[in-house]
Amino acid sequence: MRKVVITYMGEIIGGLLAGIIALTWQQVVMWTLGLSLIYLAVKKNYEPLLLVPIGFGAVMANIPLSGAVGEGGPLTLLLQVGVLTELFPILIFIGVGAMCDFGPLLKNPEVMLLGAAAQVGIFATIIVATLLGFPIAQATAIGILGTADGPTTLYVASLYAPEILAPLALAAYSYMALTPLIMPPIIKALTTVSERKLRMHYHSGPEVSRTAKLVFPLCVVIVAGVIAPVAVPLVGFLMLGNFLRESGVTDRLSQSAQNELINVVTLLLGLTIGGTMTANNFLNVTSLGVMMLGLGAMTFATAGGIIIAKILNLFRQEKINPMVGAAGISAFPMAGRVVAKMALAEDKQNYLLMHAMSVNISGQLCSIVAGVVVIAIIKALLGA
Amino acid sequence: MPEEVRTALMIAAIGLPVMIGVIGIFILLARVLTAVFPHQRDEA
Numbered sequence: 369m370r371k372v373v374i375t376y377m378g379e380i381i382g383g384l385l386a387g388i389i390a391l392t393w394q395q396v397v398m399w400t401l402g403l404s405l406i407y408l409a410v411k412k413n414y415e416p417l418l419l420v421p422i423g424f425g426a427v428m429a430n431i432p433l434s435g436a437v438g439e440g441g442p443l444t445l446l447l448q449v450g451v452l453t454e455l456f457p458i459l460i461f462i463g464v465g466a467m468c469d470f471g472p473l474l475k476n477p478e479v480m481l482l483g484a485a486a487q488v489g490i491f492a493t494i495i496v497a498t499l500l501g502f503p504i505a506q507a508t509a510i511g512i513l514g515t516a517d518g519p520t521t522l523y524v525a526s527l528y529a530p531e532i533l534a535p536l537a538l539a540a541y542s543y544m545a546l547t548p549l550i551m552p553p554i555i556k557a558l559t560t561v562s563e564r565k566l567r568m569h570y571h572s573g574p575e576v577s578r579t580a581k582l583v584f585p586l587c588v589v590i591v592a593g594v595i596a597p598v599a600v601p602l603v604g605f606l607m608l609g610n611f612l613r614e615s616g617v618t619d620r621l622s623q624s625a626q627n628e629l630i631n632v633v634t635l636l637l638g639l640t641i642g643g644t645m646t647a648n649n650f651l652n653v654t655s656l657g658v659m660m661l662g663l664g665a666m667t668f669a670t671a672g673g674i675i676i677a678k679i680l681n682l683f684r685q686e687k688i689n690p691m692v693g694a695a696g697i698s699a700f701p702m703a704g705r706v707v708a709k710m711a712l713a714e715d716k717q718n719y720l721l722m723h724a725m726s727v728n729i730s731g732q733l734c735s736i737v738a739g740v741v742v743i744a745i746i747k748a749l750l751g752a
Numbered sequence: 753m754p755e756e757v758r759t760a761l762m763i764a765a766i767g768l769p770v771m772i773g774v775i776g777i778f779i780l781l782a783r784v785l786t787a788v789f790p791h792q793r794d795e796a
Contacts, residue, residue, distance in 0.1 A: 477782035484775040491764035498760040507760060579789035587781055595774060734775060741771045745763050 390432035394647035401650075402426030402642065405542075414545035417631070418518075418638045422538065425642015436643065443643025446636055451533065454526045456637045457519040458605050463630030464519065464732070465609025466622045470584055472726040473733070474576045479723075482688075483730030485676030486696030487738035489514030489669030494742075497661050502654075505529050508746055509536055510658055514665035515735035516544055517698035522637070523602060524739055528746065534644040535655035539662030547702040550663070551694055552710060554670045559690050563678075564714045566689040570722050578614070585610040592740065598747055599740035606736060670694045673727075688723075695724040698735035704728035 405423030409416035425443060428436040436443045450456040473479060494511035498504060509529035512521045513536065521540040525533050543550060555564075585607035592603040612622040649655075677693030695707045708721035 474782045474786055477779040480775050480779050480782075481772075484772055487771060488768070491767055494763055495757065495760045498754070498756040502756075504756045504759045507756070508763070575791040576786055577789045577791040580785040583785055583789065584782065587785070588778065591777060591781065592774070595777075733778070734771075737774050737778075738767075738771050741767050741774065742763065745766050745770070749759060749762065 387432045392432075392647065394651050395430040395432060397651060398430040398645060398647045399427055402430070402645070405538075408545075415541050417634050418541045419545070421635050421638025422541070422642040422645070425639040426645040427642075429643045429646050437646065441643075443640060446640040447644060450633075450636060451522065451526050451640050452530055454523055454601070456633050456640070457523040457526070458601050459633045460519045460630055460637070461602060461605040461736075462609040462612075462625045463633070465585070465606040465611075466613045466625040467630075468606075468610055468613075468729060468732060470610060470729065470733075471576045471581060472722070473730050474580055474584060476726060479726045480730040480734060481680065482673055482677060482693045482727045483696040483732075483734035484737075485693060486669045486673035486698075486731055487515060487734055488672035488676070489665050489667070489697075490738055490742065492668040492672075493661055493665035496664060497657075500657060500661070502657070502661075504750070505746075506532055506654075508742055510661045511665060512739055512742065513539055513543070513662040514669040515698050515738060516540070516547070516666055516669060516703070517732070517735040517739070518544060520602070520698075520735055520739040522641075524743060527743065531649075532654060532658055534641060534650055535658040536662070537641040538645070539659050543662055543666050544699045544702065547666075547697075547699045548706050550666055551670050551703065551706045554667055555674065555691050555694050555707075555710060558671055558674045561714065563690050564710065565718060566687055567715070567718050568689050568692070568720060568723050569686070570719075578616070581614045582611070585614070592737070596740050596744040598743050602736055602740055666697070669697045673697065673731075689718075689720055692720060692723050692727050695727040696731040696734065698728075698731045700728050700732050701725065703731070 402423040405419045405426065408414045409419035409423065428434060429443060435441055438444060490511045493514050494507045497507035497510045502510060505528040509525040509532065512524045515521065518537070518540045521536055522533070525536045529536070589600070589604050589607045593600045609625050612618045612625055673693035673696040674690045677688045677690040681687045681690070689711065691707045691710055695703045697703050704721065704724040704727070707724040711718040711720040
């Protein structure tokens with residue numbers, strides 16, 4: 369009888385201690401990383417809506433024998449249902465579309481050239497990634513980091529490289545949050561003081577009609593869809609959100625898309641990404657490479673926008689402040705604000721905010737176009 | 753040159769002009785829409 373009790377007690381104690389026995393130092397490192405993300409979000413206000421769920425998910429996923437991940441675990445279920453099916457990024461696009469005002473872009477559509485210029489970083493990063501030995505599918509997903517657009521990055525990653533989803537998501541959202549730290553040194557390195565002081569006049573011109581704003585999203589879906597049918601989910605959901613905003617008869621849906629929908633999906637997406645950040649998945653050379661290349665992609669993108677703005681200036685009478693080109697990355701509205709702030713720091717009367725924001729919004733659209741073009745080419749080249 | 757790098761170069765060589773072409777179409781579309789549907793004073 370005594371022997372049975374001892375065995376029974378042993379089993380209970382063994383069960384209670386199983387978590388502690390199974391704990392590895394790698395999991396402790398991941399807890400630290402998860403807690404650091406939560407700290408950055410709460411204390412420094414860096415992308416809190418994403419970094420808090422990502423950090424929390426990472427902690428939960430790295431608790432030994434965690435029921436949150438693995439077969440039947442809620443975080444794994446969310447990954448299978450929401451991310452690997454590309455559903456969550458697509459749903460977020462409805463909210464992003466509902467938040468975008470394409471009015472300034474319709475008023476001055478040439479700013480889209482600067483938005484396109486900032487996407488050059490994608491192609492440069494894809495080449496560098498393959499030179500470093502990444503397979504083409506992973507290199508493509510890494511290159512999309514150059515858009516500085518989280519949902520597009522996740523969409524492409526879930527299509528081609530779900531195995532590196534966690535470092536890609538972390539790179540995308542942490543670098544977006546760090547835009548105010550990443551962009552200024554690149555801008556300063558590539559521009560002179562006199563270029564940064566260059567003033568741009570704002571031509572108010574006639575307003576854009578409501579009909580034009582209504583027809584634009586519909587035309588974009590049809591044109592982009594016909595050119596690249598693979599684009600329909602990305603562009604279609606973005607423009608649906610924008611149509612809800614502009615139609616004037618679906619205010620409740622537009623408000624829901626901008627608030628409840630995007631908030632709920634962002635929470636689930638963040639948790640899911642955190643759930644993929646298990647020590648086995650994350651603590652390896654590939655993740656480190658992805659993070660480094662992500663920073664390179666942002667640098668290439670910022671530099672691309674500035675350089676193309678300078679090239680355009682060679683042919684224009686009315687010069688563009690080259691800093692505005694840097695706002696073409698999709699990190700909205702941070703990139704536009706950084707540029708406007710830098711202009712004011714050089715010259716207290718130099719108000720570039722309207723120009724920078726127009727380019728920033730065009731970057732939002734161009735990043736999606738770039739993502740779609742890359743997907744279409746990969747599909748044509750590799751049949752993937 | 754490794755096959756992967758060659759594919760990456762090909763993606764860049766095709767992707768850049770295609771992307772600029774699509775953006776060009778959007779610029780044209782924006783121009784056409786604002787010309788066909790000009791802002792009316794009573795809309796404001």
